[in-house]
Structure formats: C-alpha cells, structure tokens
Amino acid sequence: MNGIETFRTALEAIRSHRLRSTLTMLGILIGIAAVILTVGLGQGAQSKVSAEISKLGSNLLIVTPGSTTSTTGIRGGRGSSSTLTTADASALSSKQVAPDIKSVAATSTSTQSLTVGTSNWTTTVTGTTPNWLDVRARTLDSGRFITQADLDAARPVAVLGADTVAQLFPRGQAVGQTVTINGSSFTVVGVLAAIGTTSSTTSDDDLAVVPQTTFATRVSANSTRSSVSTIYVEAASASALTAAYQEADALLLTRHGVSSTAADFSIASQQSLIKTATSTDATLTILLGGVAGISLLVGGIGVMNIMLVSVTERVREIGLRKALGATPSAVRRQFLVEASSLGATGGLLGLGLGVVGAVVLPHWLNQPVTISPLAAVGAVVVALGIGVTAGVYPAGRAARLAPIDALRNE
Amino acid sequence: MSTLRLTDVRKTYSSGHLEVEALRGITMSVEEGEYVAVMGPSGSGKSTLMHILGCLDVPTAGSYELAGTDVSKMTETELAEVRNRRIGFVFQGFNLLPSMSAWRNVELPLVYAGLARDVRRARAIAALERVGLGDRVDHRPGELSGGQQQRVAVARALVSDPALILADEPTGNLDSRSTADVLSLFAELHDSGRTIMLITHEADVAQAAQRTVRIRDGLVEQVVAA
Ligand SMILES: Nc1ncnc2c1ncn2[C@@H]1O[C@H](COP(=O)(O)OP(=O)(O)O)[C@@H](O)[C@H]1O
Ligand SMILES: [Mg+2]
Numbered sequence: 001m002n003g004i005e006t007f008r009t010a011l012e013a014i015r016s017h018r019l020r021s022t023l024t025m026l027g028i029l030i031g032i033a034a035v036i037l038t039v040g041l042g043q044g045a046q047s048k049v050s051a052e053i054s055k056l057g058s059n060l061l062i063v064t065p066g067s068t069t070s071t072t073g074i075r076g077g078r079g080s081s082s083t084l085t086t087a088d089a090s091a092l093s094s095k096q097v098a099p100d101i102k103s104v105a106a107t108s109t110s111t112q113s114l115t116v117g118t119s120n121w122t123t124t125v126t127g128t129t130p131n132w133l134d135v136r137a138r139t140l141d142s143g144r145f146i147t148q149a150d151l152d153a154a155r156p157v158a159v160l161g162a163d164t165v166a167q168l169f170p171r172g173q174a175v176g177q178t179v180t181i182n183g184s185s186f187t188v189v190g191v192l193a194a195i196g197t198t199s200s201t202t203s204d205d206d207l208a209v210v211p212q213t214t215f216a217t218r219v220s221a222n223s224t225r226s227s228v229s230t231i232y233v234e235a236a237s238a239s240a241l242t243a244a245y246q247e248a249d250a251l252l253l254t255r256h257g258v259s260s261t262a263a264d265f266s267i268a269s270q271q272s273l274i275k276t277a278t279s280t281d282a283t284l285t286i287l288l289g290g291v292a293g294i295s296l297l298v299g300g301i302g303v304m305n306i307m308l309v310s311v312t313e314r315v316r317e318i319g320l321r322k323a324l325g326a327t328p329s330a331v332r333r334q335f336l337v338e339a340s341s342l343g344a345t346g347g348l349l350g351l352g353l354g355v356v357g358a359v360v361l362p363h364w365l366n367q368p369v370t371i372s373p374l375a376a377v378g379a380v381v382v383a384l385g386i387g388v389t390a391g392v393y394p395a396g397r398a399a400r401l402a403p404i405d406a407l408r409n410e
Numbered sequence: 411m412s413t414l415r416l417t418d419v420r421k422t423y424s425s426g427h428l429e430v431e432a433l434r435g436i437t438m439s440v441e442e443g444e445y446v447a448v449m450g451p452s453g454s455g456k457s458t459l460m461h462i463l464g465c466l467d468v469p470t471a472g473s474y475e476l477a478g479t480d481v482s483k484m485t486e487t488e489l490a491e492v493r494n495r496r497i498g499f500v501f502q503g504f505n506l507l508p509s510m511s512a513w514r515n516v517e518l519p520l521v522y523a524g525l526a527r528d529v530r531r532a533r534a535i536a537a538l539e540r541v542g543l544g545d546r547v548d549h550r551p552g553e554l555s556g557g558q559q560q561r562v563a564v565a566r567a568l569v570s571d572p573a574l575i576l577a578d579e580p581t582g583n584l585d586s587r588s589t590a591d592v593l594s595l596f597a598e599l600h601d602s603g604r605t606i607m608l609i610t611h612e613a614d615v616a617q618a619a620q621r622t623v624r625i626r627d628g629l630v631e632q633v634v635a636a
Contacts (some may be wrong), residue, residue, distance in 0.1 A: 005521055016509045320505050323466055324566070325494020325522035327487045404467040405491075407505070 006330070010338040013310070023344035024306045028386065031296030031380045032350025037357045038292045039375055040089075042285025044368035046278040053274045059102070059238050060135065061245055062268045063231040063252070083256065083264040085226040086212060089129070091251060092233060098247040100240040105132040106212060106228040110220040114168060114208060121167040125181060125208045127215020127228075135234045143175040143190030146211045150189075154213035158186040162194035163206040174211075179208075184218040185212065231382040241269060296386065299346070304390035307339050313400045318398050319406020328399040335395035336388060343387015349379040354379070413605045415439040419472035419557060421458050421628075432458040434628035435472070440607065442573070445600045447619035448609045454629040456609045460578045463607065465489045477573075486570060494522050498567030503591035504559045506551040512562045513540060513547040519570040534547050537565040541595055544591050557588025574605045581615055593618050 012020045064082045089106035092098055107128040114121050126132075133145045141162060150157050158179060165174045174188045186208075194205045210219060212228070235244035245267060252265055268276075311318070318331060354376075358369040421433040425467070432455045439445050449458050461467040462474060465481055474481045476492065484492065493499075498519075506515045516534040525533075538547050541561040551559050560580060567575055581589040597618060600606050608619055616622045624632040 002524065005527075009521075058445070099590075241475070317507060320507065321518065321522070322490065323464070323493060323499055323505075324508070325490050325517045325570075327490040327522070330522060402467070404461050407466065407501075 006333050006337050007094045007341075009334055013334075013338055014341060017310070020306060021342060024303055024342050025349065027299030027302035028296070028343055028346025028383050029290065029299075029350040031299040032337055032347050032383050033353040033357060034292035034295050035289060036221055036351065036354030036371060036375060036379055037076075037361065038288040039285060040354070040358050040369040041255045041361070041365075041367060042281055042288065042369045043370040043372070044362075046281045046285070047370060048368055049281065050274045050278045053270055053277060057245075059241060060270050061233040061235065061241070061248060062270075062273070063092075063248065063265055064235060064268070065265055067228070073377055084228050084231055086110040086228055087400060088252060088255060089231050091255060092231065092248055098244065100236050100243040100247055102236045103131040103135055103186060104234070105129050105135040106230070107232065108212065108215050108220060108227070109134065110210075110215075112219060113180050114164070116168045116177065119168055121164060123161075123164050123206050125210060125215065125219050127210050127212045127219060129212055132209065132232070135232045138195070140194045141191045141193040143188070145190055146209065150209040151213055154211060154217055156184055156186045156214055156218065156351065157189045157211065159190040159192060159209040160188055160322045161192050161205045164208060165191050167206075174378055181208065181210075184220050186214075245269065288365040296382070300343075300386035300390050303339055303342055303346075303387055304394065306342075307335060307391055307394035308397070310338070311335065311394045311401075313402065314398075315406045318401050319403045319408075322401070322403035323407060331401075332395045334356060334398035335398050338380045339391025339394070340384055340387035343386040343390065344380065345382020346387075350383065351379055413440050413442045413444070413477060415475040416462075417475075419459075419462060419474060420508070421455070421462065421467070422470045432628055433462075433469070436625070436628070436630055438623060438630060438633075440605060442605055443600075443603050443624065444621065445596070445606045446608070447616035447622045448607060449611060449616050449622055449623060450625040450631075451611060454626050456611075456625060457578055458628075459625070460576050460607070460609050464499055464576045465492050465574045490522070494519055495570065496509045496574055498570065498572040498573050500560070500567050500575065500580040502579040502582045504551070504556075504563045504583075506559055506562060506566075508551050511548045511550055512543060512554070512565075515551070515562055516566045516569050523570060524564045533569055534565070537569040538562070541565045555588075557584050557591060560584060560588065560592055561595070564592060566595050568599060568604075572604070574607070575599060576607050576609075578609045579611070580608070581610065581612070589598070589615065590616045590629070 063084065084106070086106055089104050092101055093104040105128050107126050109124050109126050111122060112125045114123060128146075129151060130146055130148055132138075133140070140159075143159070145159055146157060148153070158181070160168070160174060160179075165172075168174070168179060174191055177188050178185050179188055180186070183398060191204070192209075196205070216226070233244060234392055235241045248267055249260070253260060253263060256264055258264060321331065355371060358371045361367070361369050416436050416438050419433055419436045420431070423430045423432055436459065448456055448459065458467070459622050460521055462469050465476070465484075468482060476496070481489070481492075484621075507518075513531060513534040517530040520530040520533060535544070535547050538544055542562050543558060543561055543565065546554060546558060551562065554562065560583075564580070568615045574598070581592055584592065593615065596608060606619075610613070610616055620635070623630060624634065
C-alpha cells in the first residue's frame with residue numbers, strides 16, 4: 001500500500017466521522033491559536049517598549065538618585081531629598097575628568113497645573129539646562145529653547161510640548177503667550193516638535209520645560225535649590241558608552257565619597273532599560289505561553305484519546321483489512337497518518353485563527369501582536385508532532401490486533 | 411502436491427480459567443482444485459478450522475502446511491501476504507465496509523497488493539460483473555440486498571485471483587434463491603481450477619462439493635465422497 005493510498009484511506013476515515021474529527025481538531029486549533037497569540041502579544045509589547053525607550057536617544061546614560069543594588073535599606077530615593085545636584089551635573093560635563101561624555105543635562109520634574117486664562121492643564125514640568133534638547137535628541141517646532149542666559153538669570157520662560165500646546169492654546173500660536181505655573185507667570189518661548197509617543201502612561205509630547213534655576217525658585221517649593229531628579233548624560237558615541245559609564249560612575253562615587261557597594265545613585269543605559277522593561281514582558285510571555293502550551297497538550301491528549309476510541313471502534317474494520325492482506329505496518333501507518341493529519345490540519349487552522357486574531361485583537365486591546373514566521377512554522381510543526389506522538393500508541397495497538405480477534409468482535 | 415495439509419491440529423481457547431478445546435486433533439489434506447465441504451453441528455469447531463486454514467489464527471499444537479510451507483514459521487507480514495495473494499475469504503456476515511461503495515470494497519485486496527488505482531478499479535468492476543452486479547458498482551452495502559452483499563463479498567474473494575477460496579457458512583444468512591446464486595458462483599470458480607472449502611451445516615449446500623468432511627466436537631468424524 002503506497003503513501004497516496006494510505007493518505008486517502010486516512011482522510012476517508014477522518015471524513016466519515018466529521019463531527020468527531022472536527023472536535024478533535026478544535027482542541028489542537030485552540031491550543032495553537034492560544035500559543036501564537038500569547039507569544040505574539042508578548043513580543044508585540046516587548047517591541048513597543050523597546051521602541052519607546054529607543055526614542056530617548058541611543059548614546060544616553062540616565063543617572064538617578066538611590067541605589068538599585070541596595071540591600072541595606074533605603075538610601076536617598078527619588079521621593080526624599082535627592083542625592084544628585086547641579087554640581088554633580090557640571091562636574092560630569094568636564095572634558096578633563098570625563099572625556100567620553102559629550103553633554104550633560106540635569107533635570108528636576110514636578111507635576112503642576114498650567115493655567116492660561118480660564119483653561120487648565122496638568123502636566124510634567126521639567127527644570128533643566130539648555131543642552132537637554134541635544135541630549136534627549138529633540139527638535140523645536142517653533143520659537144527657541146531655553147538658553148544659558150535664561151538659566152543664569154532664572155528667567156520665567158517655558159518651552160512646551162506639542163500636546164500641551166494643543167490643550168492650552170487650541171487656536172495655536174503659543175510662542176509669546178503667558179502661562180501660569182504654581183502662581184508665577186512664564187513666557188512661552190518655544191514649542192517642541194512632536195515625536196508621537198504611543199504609551200498610555202507617559203507622554204514625551206505633553207510637558208513644559210523651564211530653566212533649572214527658575215524651576216528651583218518658582219516651581220518646586222519643596223526641592224532644594226541645587227538638587228536634581230535625573231541627570232541625562234550623552235556619550236560621545238555609541239562605542240564610547242561603556243567608557244562614559246565608567247567615568248560617570250567613578251566621578252560620582254568620588255564626589256559623594258562612597259564605595260561602589262554603597263552607591264547612592266544608579267546609572268542606566270538605554271540598553272539596560274530596554275532589558276529590564278522587556279524582561280518583565282518576557283517573563284509574562286513565558287508564563288502565558290506556558291498556560292497556552294498546556295491547552296495545546298490537552299489538545300494532543302484529545303487526539304490520542306480519539307485515536308484510541310477509533311481503534312476500539314474499528315476493530316472489525318482493522319481485522320477485515322488484515323484478513324484481506326494488510327500488513328501490521330500498513331495498519332500502523334494508516335492510523336499514524338490519520339492522527340498526524342488531524343494534528344496538522346488543527347495546527348494550520350489554529351495558525352489561521354491566530355493570524356486573524358493578530359489582525360483583530362490590536363483594535364480592541366490597543367496592544368500590538370507580532371507573529372513571526374518562525375513562530376508560525378513552529379506552531380504547525382509542533383501540531384504535526386503532537387498528532388504523530390498521539391498516534392503512535394493507538395496505531396501500535398491497531399497493528400498488533402490479531403485479525404481473528406478483530407473479526408470475531410460482533 | 412496437496413494445497414493444504416493439517417497434521418494433528420489442536421486449538422484450545424482459554425479465557426480465564428476456562429479452557430475450551432475447539433479442535434482436538436484434526437488431520438486432513440485438500441488437493442489442488444478440490445471442492446470440499448466441511449459439515450458439522452454448531453460449536454463443532456468449523457469456524458476455528460477455517461480461521462486456521464486461512465492463516466487468521468494459529469493452532470495450539472500440530473502443523474499446518476500451505477503449498478508445502480509450514481505456516482507456523484511465517485512472520486505476521488508473510489502471513490499477511492499469503493492471505494492477500496493466495497486466499498479469498500467469504501464470511502457468513504459478509505464483512506463489507508459500510509461506508510464504501512461495492513467496487514471500493516472489492517478492490518481492497520488489490521490495495522494491499524500495491525496495484526495502481528485504475529487497474530484496481532477495472533479488476534474490481536470485472537469481478538462485480540462476474541458475480542452479476544455490473545450495474546451496482548457504486549452502491550453501498552446498505553443499498554444492496556443480503557444476496558447481493560454476499561455476491562459483492564464473493565467478488566472481493568476472487569478479485570485477487572487466489573488459488574484457495576475459503577467460505578464460512580456463506581449461505582447461512584441467505585434465502586434459497588440467493589443461496590443458489592452463490593453456489594453456482596462457487597461451481598464456476600471450481601470449474602476454473604480454484605480450490606474451494608465451503609463450511610456449512612446444511613446438507614443440500616454440502617452436496618455441491620466433491621467431498622464432505624464431517625466434524626464433531628473438534629474431531630473429523632467422517633469423510634464422504636460425493
Ligand atoms: N475466541 C473463543 N474463545 C473461547 N471459546 C471459543 C472461541 N471461539 C470459539 N470458541 C468455542 O470453540 C468451539 C468451536 O467454535 P466454532 O469453531 O466457532 O464452531 P462452529 O463454527 O462449528 O459453530 C465452541 O465451543 C466455541 O464456543
Ligand atoms: Mg461458525
């Protein structure tokens with residue numbers, strides 16, 4: 001009996017129990033679709049987070065107060081008074097001490113209500129230095145950015161994000177207007193070009209930037225004049241990132257007079273941020289993928305169960321085929337092909353459902369779903385493998401049936 | 411040379427502690443081209459004998475030679491080939507696959523012989539024409555009468571052109587008209603040189619054979635030449 005004939009016989013058997021075959025395939029189908037979608041959702045979330053962090057700028061190091069490696073308790077965290085100062089920032093920008101650092105921008109942030117006339121908008125106000133624009137790789141849509149003169153004189157000037165402008169100045173033309181922050185009047189001198197962040201939690205297009213000195217005197221009452229919440233450090237190049245990291249680390253340790261094990265600050269690179277952020281997603285993906293994998297396993301057990309039922313039910317047919325000359329291996333092949341056809345068909349349909357889900361789901365969840373070709377091929381191969389595995393034992397049983405025991409079963 | 415030779419064949423069925431001696435020492439031989447009837451009351455061991463002759467079951471003791479070869483020394487795969495090439499079975503209960511049309515049932519032995527589909531179809535239809543069912547090739551067993559179903563089974567037994575045809579009470583479920591049809595088919599097959607063993611408990615059916623072997627309680631009681 002050749003391959004085509006085996007295949008034809010298997011398909012006939014599957015077709016003659018249409019409902020049962022469909023339900024069996026459904027188990028594999030749902031399992032495969034679930035695995036594809038959970039993994040796709042996880043990968044989608046990861047690539048989204050990476051894309052957002054990449055927008056920070058590629059040569060960037062981010063210095064924040066407090067230690068992430070601390071095991072001895074809290075050491076000057078973000079909420080309490082900051083351990084980082086504007087003096088730290090200017091020390092980092094010294095070309096002699098840190099030749100691999102191109103520029104430095106210290107920032108302090110505070111959530112404030114901005115008022116224009118009768119309209120109100122709450123946003124993040126950032127106090128920083130003129131090179132923030134370069135360090136954060138941003139550009140201006142109109143007007144100018146804050147200058148050294150603004151900083152030195154602690155002028156009440158502000159640069160707004162595109163979304164903030166849209167909220168406060170719906171008729172446009174923000175430059176030259178006045179906005180009130182924490183009781184002080186600020187002149188809008190520029191508007192940042194939008195970069196279109198899609199994150200729901202933070203927006204890089206909704207913010208107000210003011211000089212660091214002005215921030216300390218007029219915006220944030222409870223922060224000491226010189227303390228900052230984040231120092232952005234731009235390395236000279238991507239290859240100088242490690243050197244810049246070491247220079248910044250050594251300089252700050254010396255300035256703060258602490259050993260590296262007692263560091264009261266932490267330095268993160270864009271890569272390490274991506275790694276941390278995506279590793280959480282990766283863990284979740286593995287977890288959800290595992291649950292989906294179990295449903296696939298259950299689907300596989302379903303195939304095995306049905307194949308065993310099918311062997312028991314078709315004892316007479318098997319016996320007759322053997323009486324007419326079917327060899328044990330021909331019978332084994334027939335049942336193996338039957339089981340793997342169920343598996344593979346279920347896998348292909350599951351892949352189809354997964355692809356449909358990947359198109360439809362993002363509209364409802366506002367989450368991207370990524371299906372890689374590797375995952376797609378893998379899913380179908382796994383389904384086929386499950387079918388074959390589930391078929392081995394029932395097929396072996398069918399092959400071993402003595403023709404006479406099978407025929408006598410009336 | 412004899413087609414089949416049984417020497418002191420015994421068959422004991424044991425289910426749990428219960429043992430049934432279905433055959434208790436059968437010695438007989440059938441020559442090529444013979445038409446032999448096996449008669450005996452129900453439970454005398456006729457079906458057991460036919461299963462052993464057809465290589466569907468193995469004796470507990472004794473030897474069975476088919477065309478000079480000891481069957482007990484053959485592997486499962488070799489036995490499958492013997493059943494496929496040399497033997498045609500006709501069962502009392504027809505044993506047709508209900509989901510397949512008449513010609514698909516008839517072609518089954520040829521499928522396992524590895525013949526191409528168009529050859530199989532041509533030979534299956536020729537076999538069906540031979541048993542007078544040329545106009546029923548696409549009917550399913552459920553759409554045929556008992557006599558027609560048994561004729562499909564006979565077509566299946568002869569399609570691979572086997573030397574030996576084994577029939578276990580082939581007319582047991584048939585009316586007298588269909589019985590006559592089936593018996594005349596066997597007569598034709600015999601005329602064309604096939605060895606035929608026909609198991610029955612009806613004396614008038616056994617009359618068609620050249621020789622009748624009577625068995626009782628698993629032993630050969632009497633051999634009657636026609
Ligand atoms: N599989 C079996 N297990 C146990 N006993 C069996 C089995 N098959 C047949 N027998 C017994 O063997 C004896 C002969 O049976 P069988 O060959 O079918 O007789 P017949 O065909 O002449 O009616 C009977 O007593 C029957 O009950
Ligand atoms: Mg019987």
